[in-house]
Amino acid sequence: MIEVKNLTKNYGDFTAISNVNFNVKSGEIMGFLGPNAAGKTTTMRVITGYLSPSAGSVTVDGHDVYDEGMQVKKIIGYLPEKPPVYPELAVRSYLKFVAEIKGVATREIAKSVDLAMEKASVANVANKLIGTLSKGYQQRVGLAQALVHNPKVLILDEPTVGLDPTQIIEVRNLIKSLKDSHTVVLSTHILPEVSMTCSRVVIINQGNIIAEDTPSNLTKAVTSDEKVELIISGGEAQNIKDLIASLDGVISVDMTSYEPQQALKALVHVKSSFDHMPAIAHKLISSNFKLHQMRTLEMSLEETFLKLISKMKGVEQK
């Protein structure tokens, strides 16, 4: 559906993306993952025809974005990073206007607008001025705008930014429901979001594509080793450390004191918490140590990303 070939975009001396290649199949949801300023927005803007490529080409549904911009624009729904809304318009009249410029037939407009409002769950604020709505609602009005002409292709630039947790779930479900009938490209810098919604992921950093894979493979790559925090008392630090370190699947152990109580904190680096934690817990308890707490530490976004980047570079070198 979307073919990006050797795409390069420069802003003056600055290269935003260089030699990017990827394909998105029809009916697929592709996640575009990368830190800020990685080139996600630039790539999306080129696909939508807002920017022209410096080199390379993009074809959407067989039409070149640069040469046949009109055909491409008709079948794309685009939600930019900042929802393109007019604060002084009411939601319904704004969506009517968008439907008109997107080329929806006049007698279909009212129906399309209602449908888009229902999908993006903004029907309850249909007659309110957009300027008076919260950021979350404005974001969803932006989403309704992208859906209003029922486009084959949806380009969503960070669709869940600014939403509260319930809304995020709603939007993710909405995106999932678009699968098969629409081709979706969405960008995000949140890893779990990708694994929850997308069937394929392209990872981009500093304008280069680092990896392209299914979310489950990538998650495996990232979560192949984990950190677990244990709060233990009733023994010497060194004894506990030796005991844990002797177990299978443990990579390293760091002991510190746990200040609030007279206890010890162990930071254990294991290959997989799911596979190896029961053995560790069992060993500690059977050796008469008191195990107060045990939890898997979630990696921060930065850690995850750095890890992913270094992993992918390693894979490439092999």
Added chain:
Amino acid sequence: MLITVYLVLTGFFFYLGFVRFANYVNMIASNPQYTQQLSQLNLMDHVLRPLSYNICIVVLLLIPLLTMRLYSEENKMGTIELLLTSPISHMEIVMGKFLASFFVYFIMMLFTVVYLLIILRYGKIETGPLFSSYLGLLLVGMAFLAVGNFTSTLTKNQVVAAVLGFGLLLLFWVIGWGAYNSEGKMASFLTAISVTEHFDSFSKGVLTVKDFVYYFSFTFIGLFLTKVSLESTKWRL
């Protein structure tokens, strides 16, 4: 808002012109020596022509304010991204915005018909120069609006757009003054591109092809630059 300001200003000019004319007539009428001149006085020359000239100045001041947000606000809010990624041509965007601003301007002009009704109630005027003045005002406005549209595409900031527009318009307004200090071809060139020169003939009731050509090409160039500037968003950032 803008229309109110416009009406207050033009209303004031109208009042001034009318009162001055009335005083003038009184003065001459009360002095038997000048009775011959009385017949030369008419409302067209002494009230309406200065009025249309003054309206033209007010328009020069107000049009940049009318057009300043047309594109700059879209640039700022990011809604320009919506317009440029929709299946509509740049030409449609440019013409749509231009015609919308012209419509507002036309409504503004329509309000001044009230002054004419007042004059017609108390005196007689020739309809020919009257219509040509209005036509002139519409053409001047059209050309000014095109310039305002253009400067608005250049920036995200409304104030910058207004100042740029105002500066450009003022330049075209005063450029004819340079003709007094230059000679030959330069002088005639400066006169030829001056906005005021071409407006004068309209207010006198003279319709010439060259004045029409002037305002239409002025508008065309303005809108062409608007379109080029809009297209260039693809390349800059």
